[in-house]
Amino acid sequence: xxxxxxxxxxxxxxxxxxxxxxxxxxxxxPRLFPFLPELLxxxxxxxxxxxxxMALLSDHGGLPGPGSRVLDLGCxxxxxxxxxxxxxxxxCLGLDAVPAFIETARRSAVSRGLEARCRFEVADIRxxxxxxxxxxxxxxxxxxPVLGPPEETLRRVRGLLAPxxxxxxxxxxxxxxxxxxxxxxxxxxxxxxxIGSAGFVVVGExxxxxxxxxxxxxxxxxxxxxxxxxxxxxxxxxxSVFEAYALAQDREVAVLSEDVVTVTLLVRDRAVPPAPxxxxxxxx
Ligand SMILES: C[S@@+](CC[C@H](N)C(=O)[O-])C[C@H]1O[C@@H](n2cnc3c(N)ncnc32)[C@H](O)[C@@H]1O
Numbered sequence: 001x002x003x004x005x006x007x008x009x010x011x012x013x014x015x016x017x018x019x020x021x022x023x024x025x026x027x028x029x030p031r032l033f034p035f036l037p038e039l040l041x042x043x044x045x046x047x048x049x050x051x052x053x054m055a056l057l058s059d060h061g062g063l064p065g066p067g068s069r070v071l072d073l074g075c076x077x078x079x080x081x082x083x084x085x086x087x088x089x090x091x092c093l094g095l096d097a098v099p100a101f102i103e104t105a106r107r108s109a110v111s112r113g114l115e116a117r118c119r120f121e122v123a124d125i126r127x128x129x130x131x132x133x134x135x136x137x138x139x140x141x142x143x144x145p146v147l148g149p150p151e152e153t154l155r156r157v158r159g160l161l162a163p164x165x166x167x168x169x170x171x172x173x174x175x176x177x178x179x180x181x182x183x184x185x186x187x188x189x190x191x192x193x194x195i196g197s198a199g200f201v202v203v204g205e206x207x208x209x210x211x212x213x214x215x216x217x218x219x220x221x222x223x224x225x226x227x228x229x230x231x232x233x234x235x236x237x238x239x240s241v242f243e244a245y246a247l248a249q250d251r252e253v254a255v256l257s258e259d260v261v262t263v264t265l266l267v268r269d270r271a272v273p274p275a276p277x278x279x280x281x282x283x284x
Contacts, residue, residue, distance in 0.1 A: 017124050021097050024074060024144050026248050031241050035231055037100035039245065042223040044108070046076035046101075047142025049216070050083035052206050052264055053168050057137070060204030060266050061166060061274060064090035064137055071095070071135040071160060073125045074143035078105030078118065081139070085114045090137075095123040134162040140169040150191060154198035158269055166203070166268045172260045180259035182252075188261070195267055203274070204266040213262070217253045224249055 015023070018033045025036065025046070032039075040046060057063050064070055066089035072081045075094030082105070085092050096102050105120040126147060138157050140147070147153040150171065157167055173188040174180045195202060208216070228242040235242075256262060268274060 039227045045079040050080045056206040063088045068136040070137045072139040085118045092118045094120045138167045142170045151194040151198045200267040201270045207263045
């Protein structure tokens with residue numbers, strides 16, 4: 001999964017949890033759900049690029065300082081929080097609806113010696129209650145419209161932020177002068193306006209180079225195709241389901257490469273002054 005746009009038509013707060021997960025990963029067919037962990041077993045990163053996020057944070061306000069609290073909503077296998085925790089002394093909480101992803105994230109935390117600072121929990125992020133917890137950084141890595149379109153997403157996230165907290169969010173918008181094959185992708189202006197309407201300001205943005213994106217897409221497609229074929233051999237009655245998924249990924253990658261710009265934005269609540277920059281280690 002590639003970064004997903006959150007246009008108004010796709011506001012799945014009323015979707016059942018399996019459909020929410022499937023949509024966030026370009027799947028439609030409910031029969032696919034139990035096989036997602038196996039289809040994606042070779043991928044640790046399920047969309048967000050940890051290196052890009054590290055660079056973005058480092059360039060705009062600094063990496064999270066010691067003891068900073070980081071929340072990753074829809075963390076998948078925890079690629080981004082684990083990387084952050086490895087490179088800084090922050091404390092991370094990752095939430096995801098797929099128990100197998102959370103299990104993998106927990107195992108990775110243990111094998112990397114990060115379990116004291118990285119917690120991973122199974123949760124539906126649309127309904128999760130943070131209690132009194134507040135976070136210095138909230139990550140929305142390639143989760144698309146799970147929490148609604150951008151304006152609604154940011155309004156929901158605001159209450160999770162500690163004073164001066166930031167949000168890193170993956171977004172997609174149409175290339176200038178291109179009408180995307182997927183009509184759900186809106187313009188850059190619409191995205192920026194939605195962020196402004198939610199009361200947030202963009203403090204930084206970054207996109208991976210075309211080469212990096214292409215290499216990421218290629219290895220993702222290859223991994224999915226291989227696993228889709230293996231699954232098809234074991235479950236021939238579901239071959240069309242696995243093949244349709246692999247094809248949908250192919251199509252989406254074509255759209256992402258040709259029709260749209262994928263970007264990671266760093267935003268903060270306009271009404272709250274930025275937190276002082278903590279001296280942090282070099283970005284990794
Ligand atoms: C494209 S993946 C991105 C995962 C991770 N952020 C990354 O970039 O590696 C989208 C993730 O959102 C999760 N997800 C979708 N709907 C969810 C929900 N309602 N509650 C919790 N997690 C959800 C999926 O299980 C999946 O792991």
